[in-house]
Structures are given as structure tokens and as C-alpha cells.
Amino acid sequence: MLAWKIGGDQGEGIDSTGDVLAIVANRMGYYVYGYKHFSSRIKGGHTNYKVRIATTRVEATTRRTDILVALNQETIDRNAHELDGGLLLADSAFNPVLPASAKAHLLTLPLTEIAKGIGSAMMRNMVAVGASAALLQLPIAPFVEYVAAKFEKKGEAIVEANRKAVEMGYQRIVDEYAALLTYKLGEPMPGDRLVISGNDAIALGAIAGGCRLMCGYPITPATEIMESLAKWFPLVGGAVVQMEDELGSMTAVIGAGFAGARAMTATSGPGISLMQEAIGLASVTEIPAVIVDTQRGGPSTGMPTKQEQSDLLALLNGGHGDTLRVVLTPGSVEESFEDAVEAFNLAEQFQTPVIIATDLSLSLWQQSVERSKLKGPTQPIRHGVTFSREELLTLGEGVFQRYQITADGISPRSLPGEINGQYLATGVEHGPSGKVSEDPINRTQMMNKRLLKLQAIHQVREGFKYEGPEEPELILVGIGSTVGILREAAAHLEAKVGVAWFRTLSPFPTERVQSVLAVAQHILVVEQNALGQIRQLMTVHGVADARFDSFLKYDGVPFLPEEVVARAKPLLNLLEVY
Amino acid sequence: MATLQDFRTNEKAWWCPGCGDFGVLAAMQKALVAVGANPATTAIVAGIGCSGKIGNYINSYNLHVPHGRALPAALGIKLANRDLMVLVAGGDGDGYAIGMGHFMHSLRRNANITYVVMDNHVYGLTKGQTSPTSEEGFQTKTSPQGSIERPIHPLMLAVSAGATFVAQGFSSWQPQLASLIQKGIEHPGFSLINVISPCVTYNKVNTYDWYKKNLQNLDEDSTYQPTNRARALARLHESDEMVTGLIYQEESTPYEALIPGFRETPLVHQDLNVDQATWDKILSTLE
Numbered sequence: 001m002l003a004w005k006i007g008g009d010q011g012e013g014i015d016s017t018g019d020v021l022a023i024v025a026n027r028m029g030y031y032v033y034g035y036k037h038f039s040s041r042i043k044g045g046h047t048n049y050k051v052r053i054a055t056t057r058v059e060a061t062t063r064r065t066d067i068l069v070a071l072n073q074e075t076i077d078r079n080a081h082e083l084d085g086g087l088l089l090a091d092s093a094f095n096p097v098l099p100a101s102a103k104a105h106l107l108t109l110p111l112t113e114i115a116k117g118i119g120s121a122m123m124r125n126m127v128a129v130g131a132s133a134a135l136l137q138l139p140i141a142p143f144v145e146y147v148a149a150k151f152e153k154k155g156e157a158i159v160e161a162n163r164k165a166v167e168m169g170y171q172r173i174v175d176e177y178a179a180l181l182t183y184k185l186g187e188p189m190p191g192d193r194l195v196i197s198g199n200d201a202i203a204l205g206a207i208a209g210g211c212r213l214m215c216g217y218p219i220t221p222a223t224e225i226m227e228s229l230a231k232w233f234p235l236v237g238g239a240v241v242q243m244e245d246e247l248g249s250m251t252a253v254i255g256a257g258f259a260g261a262r263a264m265t266a267t268s269g270p271g272i273s274l275m276q277e278a279i280g281l282a283s284v285t286e287i288p289a290v291i292v293d294t295q296r297g298g299p300s301t302g303m304p305t306k307q308e309q310s311d312l313l314a315l316l317n318g319g320h321g322d323t324l325r326v327v328l329t330p331g332s333v334e335e336s337f338e339d340a341v342e343a344f345n346l347a348e349q350f351q352t353p354v355i356i357a358t359d360l361s362l363s364l365w366q367q368s369v370e371r372s373k374l375k376g377p378t379q380p381i382r383h384g385v386t387f388s389r390e391e392l393l394t395l396g397e398g399v400f401q402r403y404q405i406t407a408d409g410i411s412p413r414s415l416p417g418e419i420n421g422q423y424l425a426t427g428v429e430h431g432p433s434g435k436v437s438e439d440p441i442n443r444t445q446m447m448n449k450r451l452l453k454l455q456a457i458h459q460v461r462e463g464f465k466y467e468g469p470e471e472p473e474l475i476l477v478g479i480g481s482t483v484g485i486l487r488e489a490a491a492h493l494e495a496k497v498g499v500a501w502f503r504t505l506s507p508f509p510t511e512r513v514q515s516v517l518a519v520a521q522h523i524l525v526v527e528q529n530a531l532g533q534i535r536q537l538m539t540v541h542g543v544a545d546a547r548f549d550s551f552l553k554y555d556g557v558p559f560l561p562e563e564v565v566a567r568a569k570p571l572l573n574l575l576e577v578y
Numbered sequence: 579m580a581t582l583q584d585f586r587t588n589e590k591a592w593w594c595p596g597c598g599d600f601g602v603l604a605a606m607q608k609a610l611v612a613v614g615a616n617p618a619t620t621a622i623v624a625g626i627g628c629s630g631k632i633g634n635y636i637n638s639y640n641l642h643v644p645h646g647r648a649l650p651a652a653l654g655i656k657l658a659n660r661d662l663m664v665l666v667a668g669g670d671g672d673g674y675a676i677g678m679g680h681f682m683h684s685l686r687r688n689a690n691i692t693y694v695v696m697d698n699h700v701y702g703l704t705k706g707q708t709s710p711t712s713e714e715g716f717q718t719k720t721s722p723q724g725s726i727e728r729p730i731h732p733l734m735l736a737v738s739a740g741a742t743f744v745a746q747g748f749s750s751w752q753p754q755l756a757s758l759i760q761k762g763i764e765h766p767g768f769s770l771i772n773v774i775s776p777c778v779t780y781n782k783v784n785t786y787d788w789y790k791k792n793l794q795n796l797d798e799d800s801t802y803q804p805t806n807r808a809r810a811l812a813r814l815h816e817s818d819e820m821v822t823g824l825i826y827q828e829e830s831t832p833y834e835a836l837i838p839g840f841r842e843t844p845l846v847h848q849d850l851n852v853d854q855a856t857w858d859k860i861l862s863t864l865e
């Protein structure tokens with residue numbers, strides 16, 4: 001496993017350069033994970049992109065960098081400390097200086113000059129790609145192939161120039177620094193994989209799950225979901241509407257759900273705050289709706305480009321009144337796909353808003369995902385109980401009771417367009433027919449119906465997952481992007497350490513959590529917020545006890561597996577003493 | 579063919595005796611009958627206010643949403659099932675205060691939705707506060723010395739915002755109002771019908787008599803042609819919007835007909851399974 005990083009100013013093509021490396025390595029059969037450091041600024045400001053390349057699955061970033069490609073001095077100053085004996089390739093154009101404290105081999109190449117020689121300084125990053133391939137001791141051919149395909153539309157001359165850039169970068173390293181080429185990645189694991197992000201996975205899952213309408217308002221880090229759907233929906237007859245705000249986005253989704261379509265919105269913290277009133281409407285009118293929250297640093301505008309998991313309590317309890325929302329928490333890119341499909345089924349089956357809570361790291365960072373985990377055509381579509389045209393005709397006029405009390409709390413729907421199915425769906429408390437009612441007995445019945453019906457979700461979905469030894473000394477508990485980090489940490493900790501993660505945060509899977517955690521001697525809840533929101537929930541639901549510890553982080557930077565290892569080790573040692 | 583009776587529910591309207599909203603309800607029901615609507619394929623979205631109760635009294639598929647959010651809900655319904663006839667009704671506070679953002683954007687978006695605003699220049703349901711259409715000097719419990727803000731001119735705003743159908747009616751003038759709502763429904767795009775609907779309880783200034791004295795009926799002015807945006811604006815400006823009739827209309831293609839790849843078959847009737855060829859094409863964009 002090697003970690004390669006490129007750094008420079010925002011707007012200098014750092015992202016696309018990292019993508020080339022990640023995509024080509026993935027095609028060669030390596031597993032990749034890309035992590036981008038960026039800020040809320042379009043041009044200027046330091047940015048870097050780290051790609052881990054491995055022969056087994058990776059789903060976290062790491063502290064160490066093996067190869068750093070620096071396009072300016074700031075990149076060296078900010079990142080050279082990660083290079084514990086690694087290679088630093090810098091453009092000689094800026095006269096790179098290695099800080100005295102850095103332990104690294106400095107390799108310089110005139111990247112800009114080589115590019116200019118081929119025709120344009122624009123090709124500097126392609127020279128760097130070629131040089132990187134050499135440093136990683138990867139064959140050059142797949143890079144040349146990729147570049148040729150990428151620039152095909154721009155004409156023969158451009159393809160030729162880029163090919164040359166890659167080749168020259170490669171050759172110069174081989175010629176000048178052969179003695180430093182000691183890194184070896186190992187044999188790749190051939191397979192059919194795509195490099196995608198959690199946002200890609202959610203957009204794909206939405207299409208596979210039958211969603212055909214997306215109403216949203218742009219916000220980092222959710223926007224890509226809307227952008228991908230805008231690109232893909234025309235192929236399946238769907239529509240993306242860029243609304244005027246999140247109040248409108250949420251309400252439009254509810255309108256569509258009322259009419260029987262599968263619709264969604266995607267946002268981040270600030271948008272979730274605005275959607276709360278409407279989410280309450282979906283709960284009380286029992287209208288299906290799917291909402292994605294890609295959490296970022298909060299509160300308020302917070303840290304728009306930084307990782308956090310601090311919306312959880314707001315997702316559960318943010319609106320006014322007593323409601324229970326379904327909150328799904330995917331713990332990987334693959335689970336993001338699964339949950340996007342399942343959210344639309346649960347929303348219709350249980351007639352409820354369903355929130356998918358992801359986070360910035362999970363939604364933005366790309367990684368290798370098996371194509372076989374992204375099945376589009378075969379996904380089950382479960383609409384839930386709905387009166388058919390024939391049933392409504394048999395029922396006759398004025399008989400249909402939209403909110404009739406049933407054993408499981410779920411009342412069959414009627415969809416607009418059907419005769420005898422007309423009713424009023426109102427945010428005002430209502431009786432079985434839908435008519436407004438403030439009768440105390442009715443109110444209690446209706447509230448109970450709405451709250452109780454959702455408990456059955458645990459029968460169709462495992463709310464808490466566990467991976468690890470049967471009798472763990474320690475269980476690491478997390479959600480979202482933290483799960484992959486915990487997996488890597490557990491692999492490093494040689495003792496009996498398992499990883500558990502929430503798949504359904506609400507309704508809270510109390511029994512399942514209790515049974516998974518029962519055997520552990522120690523439990524460390526690892527979450528990215530200041531209040532320990534997951535731990536709070538576990539306490540409220542009576543599953544937390546003296547075995548529990550928290551590891552919190554709220555500086556905007558994802559946990560590193562190394563940090564989790566360091567935090568967990570003393571807990572294990574402690575156990576050994578007893 | 580559906581009759582007036584088909585569009586009624588068995589609920590007794592809750593409004594104060596004499597409230598203008600009774601006239602709006604009656605005219606909407608007449609317009610629905612006149613266009614040959616069917617209760618089963620009609621969707622009505624209402625906002626919050628005395629006005630927002632209207633959905634309780636029309637037999638159709640009704641959605642009653644939070645204060646100010648009726649228009650986006652209607653958009654969602656229309657896009658989910660473009661075969662439905664979608665109408666929205668709400669008050670001046672609902673549409674022009676808390677819902678103003680949606681109002682402006684619905685006008686420029688131009689989905690095929692008919693929007694009936696029940697404008698009484700006051701907040702009725704919350705028992706008499708200033709509304710965005712209240713006149714300067716209007717005294718209420720929140721402006722005991724009289725409103726010091728200038729009133730909104732919704733019709734001029736609509737015409738300027740790119741509306742393709744703008745009309746104003748008066749709840750007492752039933753035939754004209756019903757015909758305006760009918761034309762709005764028939765218009766293939768977003769139609770605004772602002773309806774003067776007096777509140778007899780909290781607005782003692784803008785009364786039926788006051789309106790009858792001040793309103794000009796455009797139907798009686800054979801020189802007025804509702805086809806010119808600039809002239810419509812001028813007329814609204816000169817009259818301080820005290821006109822009834824069709825103010826502006828232009829040919830229009832609704833939003834839903836302009837969405838790339840959006841099909842004529844309503845979303846709700848489409849097969850939701852993706853075929854393998856389409857799926858592969860989608861995945862190929864990620865390779």
C-alpha cells in the first residue's frame with residue numbers, strides 16, 4: 001500500500017490530476033482511495049489530493065505520504081512532515097526548498113519547462129502524472145492509453161502532446177533517479193471496479209430505486225448528487241429542479257410523493273435546518289419523501305468544506321412536535337448505494353420521510369467499488385399498500401378513509417387520478433378520513449399510529465452491523481465515513497477488536513445494539529462532533545453503560561486510523577492488567 | 579361530466595358569514611365544472627390562513643401544507659403526474675409575505691398551475707394583523723398607529739417577473755371571477771388570479787362597498803388588450819391595481835414540456851425499472 005499526494009493552488013488542476021492517477025491505478029486492478037483537502041474558495045489557496053493505492057480494499061486516508069508531488073513551495077511546507085523517508089518530487093521552476101526537519105528525498109524535475117517545450121505550460125500536470133507513474137514503478141502504457149482516450153475529442157495534436165508529456169515525465173525519472181525507485185505496490189487484484197464517491201453512489205441508487213424527481217438547492221457537499229442526476233435523469237425520463245431554496249425543495253418533494261412519484265432532495269446542515277417544518281408535514285400527512293443530508297461542519301455556515309457528523313440530533317428531533325423519522329446511516333460507498341435504493345422503498349412502504357445521513361468524507365471521497373455492487377436493473381421496487389383503481393371503484397364514493405386505523409399503523413393510500421380516492425392530506429391533525437379533528441381521543445390514536453408504525457422497520461432491515469471476533473475485548477462504534485477508518489484501525493490493533501456501526505439511527509435499533517455489544521468488555525464510540533451525539537442517543541435508549549468511552553473530534557479533519565489505534569490501545573492494555 | 583355538486587364536500591364552510599372566501603370557493607367550483615374537470619384528476623394545494631381552509635370544501639385530491647409553501651408542493655404534484663389539473667389557493671400573507679420567494683420563482687418557472695390568491699389585505703386567521711397588501715396607514719393590532727410600509731403590488735410584480743397569465747377578480751363579481759379562473763386553468767402555464775376577497779371581520783377599510791366604488795372592470799373597456807406587457811404595467815400603475823379582468827396573457831409552453839428527456843407519460847405511470855443498456859450507459863460516465 002502506497003500513499004501518493006499532489007499539492008498546489010486551487011484552480012491548478014490538482015483534482016483532475018489526482019483523478020487520472022486514481023482511475024488508471026484502479027483500472028490496473030489496484031484499490032484506490034482519494035482524499036482531497038480543499039477550502040471554500042474557487043481559485044487560490046492550498047489544495048492537495050492524496051491517493052492511496054493498494055492491493056486490498058482501502059476506505060480511509062492515512063497520516064503517512066510516500067510520494068509527494070509539489071507544484072509550489074507551500075505544498076512542501078504544509079505536507080513534507082508526512083514524508084517519513086519518502087520521495088518529494090518538486091517542480092524546479094519554483095526552486096524548491098526542503099525544510100530542515102523533513103525526512104525525505106528531494107527530486108526535482110523542470111515540470112513546467114518540459115511542458116512548455118511540448119507546447120504549453122498547461123501540460124505540467126501530465127508531466128507530473130508520468131513522473132508519478134515512474135516513482136510508483138507502474139507501467140506507463142495504461143496512463144498513455146487513458147490520456148489518449150481522455151483527450152480524443154480535442155484532436156490528434158492534443159492527444160499527442162499529452163502523451164508526450166506523460167512519457168517525458170516518466171522517462172526523466174527513470175533516467176535521473178533510478179537509484180530512488182524502490183517502491184513496489186505488489187501484484188494488483190484484477191476486477192471490474194469503478195472509482196466513485198458516496199454522492200455518485202446515492203445518485204445511482206436513487207435511479208435504481210425508482211426516483212425520478214430531484215428538487216434541490218446547491219450546497220457543499222451535496223451538490224454532486226443533483227449534478228449527477230441532472231446528467232442521468234434524461235436517460236430515464238426523470239427531472240431535476242433547481243429550486244429557489246430548501247423550503248421549496250422539501251415541499252416539492254412532498255407534493256410529488258403525495259401524487260405517487262418517487263422524489264428526493266439532497267442538502268447539508270443549513271438546508272436541513274430550513275427543511276424541518278416541511279419534514280414535519282411529511283410525517284403527519286404520512287407522505288413518502290427521501291432526504292439526503294451530507295453533513296459538514298456546523299452550526300450555521302460552519303465549515304462548509306470540512307468533515308463533521310453533528311446533524312444527527314437535528315435529523316431525529318429537529319422539527320417541532322412529536323415525530324419519529326427514519327434515519328439511515330450508510331457506512332460505506334456501497335451502503336450509500338444500498339440505502340439510496342432502500343430509502344425509496346421504506347418511504348413508500350411506511351409512508352414516511354426517510355433521511356439518509358452521510359457526511360462530507362463519505363459523500364465526496366472516491367474509492368474503488370466493485371461494479372457488481374452497483375446493480376441497477378434488478379432492484380426490488382416496493383410501493384407499499386395502495387388501493388388499486390378496481391378496489392376504489394368497488395369501495396364506492398365517499399367511503400375511502402385515507403388514515404384508517406390499522407393493526408400495523410399503515411393505512412392504504414390512494415393516488416391522485418383515481419376515482420373515489422379523493423381526500424385531504426393536511427398538516428393539521430385529522431381523523432381517519434383526513435378531515436381536520438381536534439378530538440382528544442382521535443389525536444392520541446393518530447399520534448400513536450404514526451409513532452408505532454415505524455418500529456416494524458427493524459423487521460426489514462438490520463439497524464446495527466458488526467464485523468469482528470466473536471468475543472471482542474473492544475468494539476469500536478461509529479457511523480458514516482468513520483466506519484472505514486475503524487475497520488483499518490481494528491486491523492492494526494492485533495487484539496480482539498470488532499467494529500460496529502449504525503445502519504438505522506432512527507427508529508433506534510435498541511435490541512440489536514444490546515445483543516451486539518453484550519459480549520464486549522469495552523466500547524469506544526468514535527464520532528465526529530463535539531457533543532457526542534451518538535453516545536447521547538445510546539444513553540437515552542439505555543444501551544450505554546460503564547464499559548463505554550468516547551473518542552470525539554470536531555476540528556473538521558477526518559479521524560486517521562492511526563489516531564484511533566492510539567486512542568484504543570490504552571483501553572486494551574488496561575484490560576490486560578486486570 | 580362533473581357537476582357543482584361533485585366538487586362539494588359534506589363539510590360546512592367555517593368562514594365568518596359574509597367572508598369573501600365563500601365567493602372564491604363558489605367561483606372555483608364553477609370554473610372546475612366549466613372546464614370539464616374531474617374531482618379524481620384534480621389536485622388542490624392550499625396554504626395556511628382562513629383562505630387555506632378552502633381545500634376542505636372542494637372534493638378533489640387536497641394537500642394542505644405549511645404557511646407559504648403551497649406553490650412548491652403544487653410543482654411537485656404537477657411533475658409527478660402531469661395529467662392532473664393542479665390548482666393552488668391561499669391568502670395574501672401566505673403568497674406575498676412568507677411565500678414570496680416561491681411566488682416569484684413560480685412565475686418565471688411557468689409550470690402549468692393555476693394560482694388563486696384570496697387577497698383581503700389583512701391576516702385573517704391570526705385575528706387581524708397587517709399584511710403585505712395592506713395600505714399605508716392601515717391600523718391593526720401590530721400597527722396600531724397605522725402601517726408605515728408601502729403595500730406590495732402583486733400584479734405588477736407578476737407581470738414584471740415574466741408571468742404568462744395575470745388576472746384579478748372580485749369575489750362579489752361571480753361570472754367574471756369564474757371565467758378568469760377557467761381561463762387560468764385553460765392557460766398552458768402558470769396563471770395568477772389575484773382575487774379581492776374582503777374580510778368582514780378584520781378589515782373595515784377595504785369593504786365590499788369600498789371596492790365596488792373603486793374597482794374598474796377591464797371587461798367594460800373595449801380598448802384594453804391584455805397582450806402587451808408594458809401596457810399591462812402602465813394600466814396597473816395608473817389604477818393602483820384597482821382593476822378586474824384579464825390583465826396579461828401570452829402564448830406559453832409550460833415548464834414540464836421543456837425539461838430535457840421528461841416524458842409525456844406521467845412519472846407515476848412509468849415503469850421504474852432501469853434496463854441494462856441504460857444502466858451501462860449511466861455507469862460508463864463514471865469509468
Ligand SMILES: Cc1ncc(C[n+]2csc(CCOP(=O)(O)OP(=O)(O)O)c2C)c(N)n1
Nearest residue numbers: 626627628629645669670671672701702703
Ligand atoms: C410558519 C408559520 N408562521 C406563522 C403562522 C401563523 N399564521 C397562520 S395564518 C397566518 C397569516 C394568514 O394571513 P393570510 O395568508 O393573508 O390568510 P387569511 O387568513 O387572511 O386568509 C399566520 C401568520 C403559521 N401558521 N406558520
Ligand code: SF4
Nearest residue numbers: 594597628702777778
Ligand atoms: S376572519 Fe376575515 S378572512 Fe377570516 S373567515 Fe372571517 S371574514 Fe373571512
Ligand SMILES: [Mg+2]
Nearest residue numbers: 669670700701
Ligand atoms: Mg389575508
